[in-house]
Amino acid sequence: MRGRHPRLFIDRVLDHEPGVFLRSMFAVSAEMGALSGHLPERGLTPGVILPGSHTMQAFAQSGVLLYQLSSAPLADDEVTLVGTVKSRFLAPVVPGDQVVLDVRADRLSGHTFTFSAAVTVEGRSVAGFRGAMSRAKVDPAGARPW
Template identity: 50%
Template sequence: MGFTEIKNWLRHRHPMLYLDRVLDYEPGVRLVSRLSVSGQIDAIAGHFPERAVFPASHLSQAFAQSGIILFQLSTSPLADDELTLVGSMNSRFFHVVAPGDTVTFTVTADRLVDGTTFFFSGRAFVDGKTVGAFRSSLVRRKADALGHQWW
């Protein structure tokens, strides 16, 4: 699944779209995705000017986006009036990710509850070395159930 198709599965857009490609997936089981980290990514500009580091918070977001795609592939695509929200996330980071690195995410479906709550886990790798480990949950909600929207 290339970048253009990924945009069909996510509400995110530049500069908050972090996946370049989905390499492989099996609905209800797993998804493998990729992010190529470039010095031109907006988050890199100020993090940190003297030694560029890809922020761990953005690595977490890329992992969550992988989970969002697997969630939908395992159930159904989001309706126009639906959103996915991160219910919780535990993460651990082992190595710095910098421009020039290619991060591969492996995401595993741990549990699906009523088609509305999805528990998943996974790891992020650069050159075969684990740079992060994650465990998270997502919920699917109607936008109007979230209260008055100011936008």
């Protein structure tokens, strides 16, 4: 994975088995930029912030890691594209929480990967996700869209 702070949301990979699962975690800090204006009287981690939420982004990043561990490494001219994500937020996540994502490989077929996750804090369900991604070639010298 080519991300780094502040775009890398995963703090640690706890365990994994290629093609089967990846368990990761991130710690929610009161210093997260998204918290400063979201219900300032009660710091809740936003479920959705454009362009995405911290929890959803950690899910996608965990999926990318599992995909790359389960298939051939990405070539220099390839990227992973998350095509769809379905989410369900079940409980608030607050500063001080350690969020654990239990990501499962549902299907790996060619360049397409479907995956899902149960998201917990201290064993309590806080969210669930299902997603799909693929790998695509990019032209590093291609025309910029803007």
